[in-house]
Amino acid sequence: MNPIRIPVVEKVLSANDSVAAETRARLDAQGIFSLNLMASPGAGKTSLVERTARALKDSLPVGMVNGDTSEAAFDAERSQRAGALSVHINTGGKCHLEAAMVRDALKLLPLEQIRLLIIENVGNLVCPSAWQLGAHRSVLIASIPEGDDKPYKYPKMYSGVDVLIINKIDLLPYVDFRMDYFRRGVETLNPGLITFPVSCRTGEGLDAWLDWLRSRAA
Amino acid sequence: MNPIRIPVVEKVLSANDSVAAETRARLDAQGIFSLNLMASPGAGKTSLVERTARALKDSLPVGMVNGDTSEAAFDAERSQRAGALSVHINTGGKCHLEAAMVRDALKLLPLEQIRLLIIENVGNLVCPSAWQLGAHRSVLIASIPEGDDKPYKYPKMYSGVDVLIINKIDLLPYVDFRMDYFRRGVETLNPGLITFPVSCRTGEGLDAWLDWLRSRAA
Numbered sequence: 001m002n003p004i005r006i007p008v009v010e011k012v013l014s015a016n017d018s019v020a021a022e023t024r025a026r027l028d029a030q031g032i033f034s035l036n037l038m039a040s041p042g043a044g045k046t047s048l049v050e051r052t053a054r055a056l057k058d059s060l061p062v063g064m065v066n067g068d069t070s071e072a073a074f075d076a077e078r079s080q081r082a083g084a085l086s087v088h089i090n091t092g093g094k095c096h097l098e099a100a101m102v103r104d105a106l107k108l109l110p111l112e113q114i115r116l117l118i119i120e121n122v123g124n125l126v127c128p129s130a131w132q133l134g135a136h137r138s139v140l141i142a143s144i145p146e147g148d149d150k151p152y153k154y155p156k157m158y159s160g161v162d163v164l165i166i167n168k169i170d171l172l173p174y175v176d177f178r179m180d181y182f183r184r185g186v187e188t189l190n191p192g193l194i195t196f197p198v199s200c201r202t203g204e205g206l207d208a209w210l211d212w213l214r215s216r217a218a
Numbered sequence: 219m220n221p222i223r224i225p226v227v228e229k230v231l232s233a234n235d236s237v238a239a240e241t242r243a244r245l246d247a248q249g250i251f252s253l254n255l256m257a258s259p260g261a262g263k264t265s266l267v268e269r270t271a272r273a274l275k276d277s278l279p280v281g282m283v284n285g286d287t288s289e290a291a292f293d294a295e296r297s298q299r300a301g302a303l304s305v306h307i308n309t310g311g312k313c314h315l316e317a318a319m320v321r322d323a324l325k326l327l328p329l330e331q332i333r334l335l336i337i338e339n340v341g342n343l344v345c346p347s348a349w350q351l352g353a354h355r356s357v358l359i360a361s362i363p364e365g366d367d368k369p370y371k372y373p374k375m376y377s378g379v380d381v382l383i384i385n386k387i388d389l390l391p392y393v394d395f396r397m398d399y400f401r402r403g404v405e406t407l408n409p410g411l412i413t414f415p416v417s418c419r420t421g422e423g424l425d426a427w428l429d430w431l432r433s434r435a436a
Binding site: 040068069070072075093095122123125126127145147149150152153155156168174175176193215 | 311340343365388428
């Protein structure tokens with residue numbers, strides 16, 4: 001339908017990956033472990049950053065780069081209050097973060113004070129999966145009220161991530177969510193995926209996530 | 219950063235709008251009222267189509283075109299079982315429907331048997347807002363567990379729609395959602411927006427939505 005678009009996007013993605021590789025090298029040199037955190041809008045990305053920063057800030061200082069499609073910097077402000085050094089990126093309507101946005105944002109963070117960097121992507125289950133940012137691990141948050149069919153409907157996102165957090169498990173009694181069906185879909189796409197069922201609201205399950213982070217970033 | 223992208227995308231959008239205008243003319247000629255239904259993943263798009271088709275199928279036969287990023291045609295199958303003549307579009311990973319996809323899908327529907335057409339877009343609060351499809355009204359579903367900050371964070375989507383459905387109000391007792399704050403954000407972006415608070419799970423609030431549809435499609 002639009003034959004001109006494909007080569008242009010491919011060129012852009014290849015340029016993006018070069019910038020992502022530079023970012024990775026920079027983070028490695030600083031001894032910073034980094035996450036690309038992706039999810040639907042409202043799945044709990046910022047709540048997870050808050051919980052993580054509060055728990056780890058003394059032992060593993062957290063930096064946060066947050067992408068949103070608008071000027072509203074609520075997420076960066078929430079993370080900052082929780083103890084994470086935070087930078088807000090306005091993507092200007094773009095549906096995902098790109099490596100150059102993250103590179104530029106990192107210039108504003110005192111990297112020598114950070115041990116764990118969380119890059120909170122734009123709320124979107126489709127586009128962010130195509131863009132490398134330079135992070136060490138990609139983390140997807142699924143949310144119970146989104147429904148149990150999401151792995152089947154967003155296979156590219158589910159198959160490309162390193163860690164899955166299943167958030168809002170406190171809502172399981174109030175919605176129709178077949179955990180077996182959900183997990184079967186995940187397992188088919190991404191066998192052996194590291195998974196943490198949690199509630200960022202009640203705190204349930206977060207210890208295992210924090211232990212995993214400590215073991216990776218140590 | 220990527221200066222070549224903007225003109226290309228503009229050309230594509232303009233071509234898209236021409237196809238959308240053709241679709242609109244075709245629907246008008248058939249006397250079909252049509253909706254472009256947008257929301258985050260899991261906000262309840264298909265549940266709303268099911269409820270709507272079940273309630274209206276005898277008086278206002280429903281057709282449904284569903285865009286998903288994969289081959290999984292669950293949503294089209296659910297809608298078909300609820301009485302809507304349904305077509306599934308695999309966008310091949312694309313994050314939104316485009317007018318040409320809808321035009322081609324409509325060739326597969328017996329339009330003379332349909333009075334109400336619901337186009338269920340890809341679950342995404344960013345990209346679909348930029349692509350006209352030819353529908354008469356754009357409808358956004360917000361979902362209570364997504365949180366009350368979404369209008370502030372996805373202003374382009376909230377400001378561009380004609381109707382807002384606030385779904386999963388049955389979950390209000392179990393989450394932190396300030397309805398006043400949410401509605402203030404909506405009102406600033408889109409004053410006087412027609413709004414229906416509903417629960418597709420319990421059926422609460424759906425009568426007002428169905429009445430509105432009957433009045434528009436009559």
